[in-house]
Amino acid sequence: xxxxxxxxxxxxSFFLFPMILxxxxxxxxxxxxxxxxxxxPLRNWNVERYLFEFVGLYNYxxxxxxxxxxxxxxxxxxxxxxxxxxxxxxxxxxxxxxxxATFFIxxxxxxxxxxxxxxxxxxxxxxxxxxxxxxxxxxxxxxLNSILMKLGVISQPIxxxxxxxxxxxxxxxxxxxxxxxxxxxxxxxxxxxxxxxxLIIAARVDGASTWDISRKILxxxxxxxxxxxxxxxxxxxxxxxxxxxxxxxxNLINRDYGTxxxxxxxxxxxxxxxxxxxxxxxxxxxxSIVGIIGGYLxxxxxxxxxxxxxxxxxx
Amino acid sequence: xxxxxPILRIAIWRGRMKALKGIVLIVTLLLGVLACGCIGxxxxxxxxxxxxxxxxxxxxxxxVVAIGRVLEENGIRExxxxxxxxxxxxxxxxxxxxxEAGRRINRIWEEKGINVRITTDVYYVSSFQNAYQxxxxxxxxxxxxxxxxxSYTYLPTLAEEGYIxxxxxxxxxxxxxxxxxxxxxxxxxxxxxxxxxxxxxxxxRPFYVRRDVARKIGLDxxxxxxxVKKGDFTWSDVYHWSKKAxxxxxxxxxxxxRKGSAHPDLIQFIYAxxxxxxxxxTGKLVVDVPAIYKWLYVEWKFARDxxxxxxxxxxxxxxxxHPTVVEGKTLFTIGGTWYWTEWQTKKYYRGRSLKPEEVKxxxxxxxxxxxxRDKEPVTLSQPFIWMINSKAGEKNPKYQELKDVYHKLxxxxxxxxxxxxxxAIHSVISAHLPVRKEATKLIKDEKWLxxxxxxxxxxxxRVKESIKDIVQVTVNPINAxxxxxxxxxxxxxxxxxxxxxxxALADIFTEAVDKVLRGDMTPEEGVNYIVQKVKxxxxxARNVEIVGEVPKDWKFPE
Numbered sequence: 001x002x003x004x005x006x007x008x009x010x011x012x013s014f015f016l017f018p019m020i021l022x023x024x025x026x027x028x029x030x031x032x033x034x035x036x037x038x039x040x041p042l043r044n045w046n047v048e049r050y051l052f053e054f055v056g057l058y059n060y061x062x063x064x065x066x067x068x069x070x071x072x073x074x075x076x077x078x079x080x081x082x083x084x085x086x087x088x089x090x091x092x093x094x095x096x097x098x099x100x101a102t103f104f105i106x107x108x109x110x111x112x113x114x115x116x117x118x119x120x121x122x123x124x125x126x127x128x129x130x131x132x133x134x135x136x137x138x139x140x141x142x143x144l145n146s147i148l149m150k151l152g153v154i155s156q157p158i159x160x161x162x163x164x165x166x167x168x169x170x171x172x173x174x175x176x177x178x179x180x181x182x183x184x185x186x187x188x189x190x191x192x193x194x195x196x197x198x199l200i201i202a203a204r205v206d207g208a209s210t211w212d213i214s215r216k217i218l219x220x221x222x223x224x225x226x227x228x229x230x231x232x233x234x235x236x237x238x239x240x241x242x243x244x245x246x247x248x249x250x251n252l253i254n255r256d257y258g259t260x261x262x263x264x265x266x267x268x269x270x271x272x273x274x275x276x277x278x279x280x281x282x283x284x285x286x287x288s289i290v291g292i293i294g295g296y297l298x299x300x301x302x303x304x305x306x307x308x309x310x311x312x313x314x315x
Numbered sequence: 316x317x318x319x320x321p322i323l324r325i326a327i328w329r330g331r332m333k334a335l336k337g338i339v340l341i342v343t344l345l346l347g348v349l350a351c352g353c354i355g356x357x358x359x360x361x362x363x364x365x366x367x368x369x370x371x372x373x374x375x376x377x378x379v380v381a382i383g384r385v386l387e388e389n390g391i392r393e394x395x396x397x398x399x400x401x402x403x404x405x406x407x408x409x410x411x412x413x414x415e416a417g418r419r420i421n422r423i424w425e426e427k428g429i430n431v432r433i434t435t436d437v438y439y440v441s442s443f444q445n446a447y448q449x450x451x452x453x454x455x456x457x458x459x460x461x462x463x464x465x466s467y468t469y470l471p472t473l474a475e476e477g478y479i480x481x482x483x484x485x486x487x488x489x490x491x492x493x494x495x496x497x498x499x500x501x502x503x504x505x506x507x508x509x510x511x512x513x514x515x516x517x518x519x520r521p522f523y524v525r526r527d528v529a530r531k532i533g534l535d536x537x538x539x540x541x542x543v544k545k546g547d548f549t550w551s552d553v554y555h556w557s558k559k560a561x562x563x564x565x566x567x568x569x570x571x572x573r574k575g576s577a578h579p580d581l582i583q584f585i586y587a588x589x590x591x592x593x594x595x596x597t598g599k600l601v602v603d604v605p606a607i608y609k610w611l612y613v614e615w616k617f618a619r620d621x622x623x624x625x626x627x628x629x630x631x632x633x634x635x636x637h638p639t640v641v642e643g644k645t646l647f648t649i650g651g652t653w654y655w656t657e658w659q660t661k662k663y664y665r666g667r668s669l670k671p672e673e674v675k676x677x678x679x680x681x682x683x684x685x686x687x688r689d690k691e692p693v694t695l696s697q698p699f700i701w702m703i704n705s706k707a708g709e710k711n712p713k714y715q716e717l718k719d720v721y722h723k724l725x726x727x728x729x730x731x732x733x734x735x736x737x738x739a740i741h742s743v744i745s746a747h748l749p750v751r752k753e754a755t756k757l758i759k760d761e762k763w764l765x766x767x768x769x770x771x772x773x774x775x776x777r778v779k780e781s782i783k784d785i786v787q788v789t790v791n792p793i794n795a796x797x798x799x800x801x802x803x804x805x806x807x808x809x810x811x812x813x814x815x816x817x818x819a820l821a822d823i824f825t826e827a828v829d830k831v832l833r834g835d836m837t838p839e840e841g842v843n844y845i846v847q848k849v850k851x852x853x854x855x856a857r858n859v860e861i862v863g864e865v866p867k868d869w870k871f872p873e
Binding site for chain 2: 045047048049062066069070071072137138141159162250252275
């Protein structure tokens with residue numbers, strides 16, 4: 001390697017090493033540890049006793065056996081597909097609509113409006129979940145039931161989350177959708193602010209409507225951001241379980257049609273009165289593989305490589 | 316020339332090595348001489364061997380003093396402990412009992428001029444399941460409490476993993492104290508024949524009957540406990556009277572029970588139908604299909620006929636379950652002894668709590684009725700156990716040398732925390748049942764109750780301050796009488812199996828009950844669901860026997 005090459009590597013290493021260390025400590029090492037743990041019988045956090053015992057593929061076999069024979073597993077898979085599909089569309093399209101809507105109105109009002117949509121994300125998970133727990137509660141103490149009963153729309157309270165499958169799914173999608181929309185909104189707002197104003201002014205001069213400007217100028221220029229939000233939200237939704245866990249745990253939504261794959265994995269490994277880290281690690285590895293395949297397919301389908309092509313011409 | 320430099324270097328290196336060996340030899344000899352001098356001169360000098368061992372004799376004061384002296388000789392002035400507990404707000408003595416034990420030991424040390432003191436931190440949460448999860452994850456890191464009070468159902472796992480101390484050998488010296496505990500509770504503190512803790516409290520699960528509602532429909536509550544005891548009043552009768560109460564408009568519901576979990580309250584159905592949950596011969600858990608089918612059928616029938624809310628498993632404790640019971644909207648309630656004082660301290664009744672007189676006037680209580688005519692009534696207990704962390708005392712100086720001393724001190728603290736008066740105070744203020752015969756005698760003593768009411772008892776100021784409001788509300792003859800009245804139920808009690816896989820099985824029961832109550836499954840489908848779920852996990856399947864079949868000619872109500 002010539003002197004120039006070595007110098008370049010040296011410079012690159014200097015600037016990259018904090019990020020490389022971070023990736024090593026927070027991504028690579030945990031990943032390796034998870035894969036390693038999945039081959040051990042580690043349970044009840046008894047590292048001293050179990051961490052150096054090797055059980056081969058036992059945890060994977062056990063997990064696959066449970067997938068095959070658990071009477072509720074089909075409902076879990078169906079719930080995951082519906083939840084992921086609909087919430088993803090809501091998150092990306094909702095974020096896009098909010099960003100575009102606030103782009104065309106007065107900045108002060110827009111900021112306030114955006115802040116309002118950030119509230120679900122800023123609220124502690126338990127508090128936010130509790131709000132919806134009481135709102136959708138299936139008895140007369142539930143806010144929604146109480147309002148509808150007072151208005152005379154219904155005479156008996158409706159157990160919304162227990163109407164299967166769509167009642168449970170609707171609450172699941174609604175609660176998570178509200179949290180996710182704000183992420184897309186922020187990314188898209190930032191993207192919109194980077195678009196030169198001249199383009200919009202010129203289009204306006206040419207008589208383009210807001211819809212035309214959005215469809216023909218703004219959205220095409222935000223393709224990269226849309227792809228990013230789509231991929232990110234897909235992976236987030238695939239692995240999220242915090243809000244769902246609380247809603248199921250509090251019996252607000254039906255257990256089978258309220259449980260996604262991520263929550264199923266958590267419950268299988270931790271939620272059954274046992275703490276089985278070996279099994280949990282195997283489940284996490286499987287979930288990661290699903291995520292990697294899903295993420296790869298999203299990037300392929302949306303032609304990520306084409307977008308990342310080096311620009312032509314010299315710098 | 317090319318070889319000269321290495322040869323020279325080797326020669327120098329050899330020379331240095333020789334010199335080094337010489338120095339090592341001289342130092343070794345000098346140290347040897349010094350060591351001989353020390354050993355030989357021991358008698359003549361004032362230096363003494365510091366002890367790090369104590370033998371327990373069974374004489375509490377003598378043992379505490381011996382431990383205090385060893386700690387003092389080792390330069391320890393303060394021993395820091397922490398106690399973790401969980402439960403309802405009235406059960407805080409689960410942690411303050413240990414604080415009080417520390418104070419009583421400090422007093423002995425002070426009287427004997429030993430300059431060592433115990434300080435105890437407390438950590439008390441409402442959910443005992445969460446407390447267990449936290450202990451499990453923090454114990455290996457050395458961050459869990461030195462004392463852990465929790466359900467006996469967790470004891471096997473904690474013992475199996477080596478997270479709690481085996482106190483069998485220590486307890487031998489204290490047989491006089493150990494023998495005063497009720498034997499069934501001591502059994503619940505054992506795992507594979509070894510003792511891992513001392514019972515802290517227990518309870519029965521009375522079947523509450525609303526007196527005013529019963530009066531309206533002609534049900535005699537005064538004779539009911541006896542009828543239930545003889546097996547003359549079964550679940551079929553519960554169904555008939557519930558139906559009568561609802562149809563006559565006397566109440567909204569016939570029956571109310573807990574939410575969220577089948578364990579422990581609903582597990583009583585299995586025993587009431589003479590079912591089993593554990594096979595001692597094989598050491599496996601049992602899914603008793605006929606008993607479980609009957610249990611699910613009763614729940615299903617009650618829910619279908621509108622006598623029990625079909626969504627009861629998702630009801631809210633404070634906003635729905637307790638208010639429904641105390642406001643007289645149900646005839647029967649499957650509850651626990653602690654409800655008795657909880658209704659007196661929590662504002663469940665139209666924004667206020669109940670007065671002791673109201674509780675007495677409105678509620679009668681019986682055993683959990685037999686499932687059928689030829690079966691026995693039951694109750695179920697879930698003793699709480701004082702367990703000692705296997706790393707108890709780790710945060711104190713010289714832990715490695717004095718480990719055994721710290722462990723013995725922790726054991727003696729648990730012995731002291733089991734003093735009859737501490738146990739009796741906990742029982743009265745939280746409506747749990749005493750674990751020792753001496754404590755049972757004490758709660759019948761009116762003078763002692765009066766002294767407790769006025770807090771004229773030998774307790775740490777910090778403990779008094781923490782329990783004074785609860786004492787004010789709960790210490791009265793009515794509550795003491797209630798405890799005395801329900802104590803016979805312990806003769807009928809069952810304990811759910813202390814098996815590491817039991818919590819997983821109980822979770823499956825919960826799911827099945829919820830589905831059956833909501834009408835998503837028939838009782839038979841519910842049983843099949845349980846069997847399928849058990850078989851889906853190879854490890855659970857290995858630990859569970861499935862016995863019997865769904866009875867074909869069984870009818871409910873009889």
